[in-house]
Amino acid sequence: xxxxxxxxxxxxxxxxxxxxxxxxxxxxxxxxxxxxxxxxxxxxxxxxxxxxxxxxxxxxxxxxxxxxxxxxxxxxxxxxxxxxxxxxxxxxxxxxxxxxxxxxxxxxxxxxxxxxxxxxxxxxxxxxxxxxxxxxxxxxxxxxxxxxxxxxxxxxxxxxxxxxxxxxxxxxxxxxxxxxxxxxxxxxxxxxxxxxxxxxxxxxxxxxxxxxxxxxxxxxxxxxxxxxxxxxxxxxxxxxxxxxxxxxxxxxxxxxxxxxxxxxxxxxxxxxxxxxxxxxxxxxxxxxxxxxxxxxxxxxxxxxxxxxxxxxxxxxxxxxxxxxxxxxxxxxxxxxxxxxxxxxxxxxxxxxxxxxxxxxxxxxxxxxxxxxxxxxxxxxxxxxxxxxxxxxxxxxxxxxxxxxxxxxxxxxxxxxxxxxxxxxxxxxxxxxxxxxxxxxxxxxxxxxxxxxxxxxxxxxxxxxxxxxxxxxxxxxxxxxxxxxxx
Amino acid sequence: xxxxxxxxxxxxxxxxxxxxxxxxxxxxxxxxxxxxxxxxxxxxxxxxxxxxxxxxxxxxxxxxxxxxxxxxxxxxxxxxxxxxxxxxxxxxxxxxxxxxxxxxxxxxxxxxxxxxxxxxxxxxxxxxxxxxxxxxxxxxxxxxxxxxxxxxxxxxxxxxxxxxxxxxx
Numbered sequence: 001x002x003x004x005x006x007x008x009x010x011x012x013x014x015x016x017x018x019x020x021x022x023x024x025x026x027x028x029x030x031x032x033x034x035x036x037x038x039x040x041x042x043x044x045x046x047x048x049x050x051x052x053x054x055x056x057x058x059x060x061x062x063x064x065x066x067x068x069x070x071x072x073x074x075x076x077x078x079x080x081x082x083x084x085x086x087x088x089x090x091x092x093x094x095x096x097x098x099x100x101x102x103x104x105x106x107x108x109x110x111x112x113x114x115x116x117x118x119x120x121x122x123x124x125x126x127x128x129x130x131x132x133x134x135x136x137x138x139x140x141x142x143x144x145x146x147x148x149x150x151x152x153x154x155x156x157x158x159x160x161x162x163x164x165x166x167x168x169x170x171x172x173x174x175x176x177x178x179x180x181x182x183x184x185x186x187x188x189x190x191x192x193x194x195x196x197x198x199x200x201x202x203x204x205x206x207x208x209x210x211x212x213x214x215x216x217x218x219x220x221x222x223x224x225x226x227x228x229x230x231x232x233x234x235x236x237x238x239x240x241x242x243x244x245x246x247x248x249x250x251x252x253x254x255x256x257x258x259x260x261x262x263x264x265x266x267x268x269x270x271x272x273x274x275x276x277x278x279x280x281x282x283x284x285x286x287x288x289x290x291x292x293x294x295x296x297x298x299x300x301x302x303x304x305x306x307x308x309x310x311x312x313x314x315x316x317x318x319x320x321x322x323x324x325x326x327x328x329x330x331x332x333x334x335x336x337x338x339x340x341x342x343x344x345x346x347x348x349x350x351x352x353x354x355x356x357x358x359x360x361x362x363x364x365x366x367x368x369x370x371x372x373x374x375x376x377x378x379x380x381x382x383x384x385x386x387x388x389x390x391x392x393x394x395x396x397x398x399x400x401x402x403x404x405x406x407x408x409x410x411x412x413x414x415x416x417x418x419x420x421x422x423x424x425x426x427x428x429x430x431x432x433x434x435x436x437x438x439x440x441x442x443x444x445x446x447x448x449x450x451x452x453x454x455x456x457x458x459x460x461x462x463x464x465x466x467x468x469x470x471x472x473x474x475x476x477x478x479x480x481x482x483x484x485x486x
Numbered sequence: 487x488x489x490x491x492x493x494x495x496x497x498x499x500x501x502x503x504x505x506x507x508x509x510x511x512x513x514x515x516x517x518x519x520x521x522x523x524x525x526x527x528x529x530x531x532x533x534x535x536x537x538x539x540x541x542x543x544x545x546x547x548x549x550x551x552x553x554x555x556x557x558x559x560x561x562x563x564x565x566x567x568x569x570x571x572x573x574x575x576x577x578x579x580x581x582x583x584x585x586x587x588x589x590x591x592x593x594x595x596x597x598x599x600x601x602x603x604x605x606x607x608x609x610x611x612x613x614x615x616x617x618x619x620x621x622x623x624x625x626x627x628x629x630x631x632x633x634x635x636x637x638x639x640x641x642x643x644x645x646x647x648x649x650x651x652x653x654x655x
Contacts, residue, residue: 152645
């Protein structure tokens, strides 16, 4: 580091490479500043609208990034290419859908909106930054921004005991997991003398891999595995998802996971991490099996989907064990498809739960098909997609993952995955059977679908069907992005 | 610059650090525990100085032995000291805990004696001069972006503390 490099200030293009993050932070700060100024009764709608505009502007900013030449910014801390833009768009779109879902939810639950929307936007900054950071120090800071926002959002229903429980559990275990990640980063620096992913890759490729690098990768994998709820680091998931506000569960089960998977892809493939195969094999098999078996006995739909999200983390990790050429695009496609269907599921749940989140057991969903045909139909679409039925995004997601695994001769893992999909179909179908073939327990009509929720359902439903009917374009984009990682 | 009696000071400081750690968990009075923790933190600062890292040593003293210890003491003053003094010091799992700690210690020794490959062959180059300046140049040069973005992390943490702690928002 010579003093002369200090004199080169960042160029204009470098600011474009963090444009979505700048836009999201600016809108978050505007919301914080406006919150004390506007009338309490109308603040929820107004701040929500500003947050929505912010997330839409961030989507536009990510789109704009595709027009600019890919490259690094801020002394190789950030790299924006097709790979990071893919995850930027997933994260910002999920953010927009979650904000649309929250409009009505905040009113019904009588929650204060200001900090809520600001934290959602700040969390999205962390997630966007995670997917474009190519420096372990920056990845750590971005991971913490995203994690701390979600810890607080998990406990946002402060009058409810299980919400606080959810927040405290998530915070304590999450901090512990972050410590593992940080320890791994420190050891990786010790083994290779750098925290830049590209330089780590160079060092590991050049000579014999020091044993210390294996330890470092294992520790980093523990930290990141916790964040994506992969077994055996999954114990927190059902409790946290049960207590957290429903739209936030939709948020934290999709957007941060997508970002952490982006980090994992970069760390494992771009840094050519040693000894990754059997590690991922074991974690993927465990996650699929434990997640699906755990979900079989759940009566609370949020807990059921929590176990389902563990299982889906497992399916996704199958792609990580495959060859990079087919595994990376499959993993990217899966993240997008999973984000679309899961955020849609939780949009339905957050509407149906009503004040105080009273209706969250499977029994409550009895007869929903008659009481609210539209809600039942959309939830059915998302659940069918989670099973992996054709014409939905979930089908192609699983198809690409398993075919990538077969190409890499991972027959055992594929068999475990397919068997688990069959087990998984049981509990998703249980919800659908409950909705259409049981007599409703109460005849009170479900509250009509408000505009915001309708838009959220339309976007996630459209995305699920689009990925199921015309997967080619997204997959092609993912392929071209994956080529940049190797 | 040739270091003097490195081995002696290393064992002295490490011994003090371990002694402080044992005192932290064995004292009944939490204030005594906190004071013992200062001993550990200061010995660690001494170890950092031996590694020619005056900046880390300074941060260790100012942040940990200074700021965080004051916070600890505040919290200790706020909780009921008399009740905690009467409570049982160790729960029933202390045998399992000791066994796990011993096993970990044995593992460390085995790794150290048997796994020389775990550690890089060459010793890290220790810059003897202007260590703090080097840190500053990196922080405001290559790592400027990470340094700036950390302010967003702090902002989120502050908002979180307010949301969690305030009675009505």
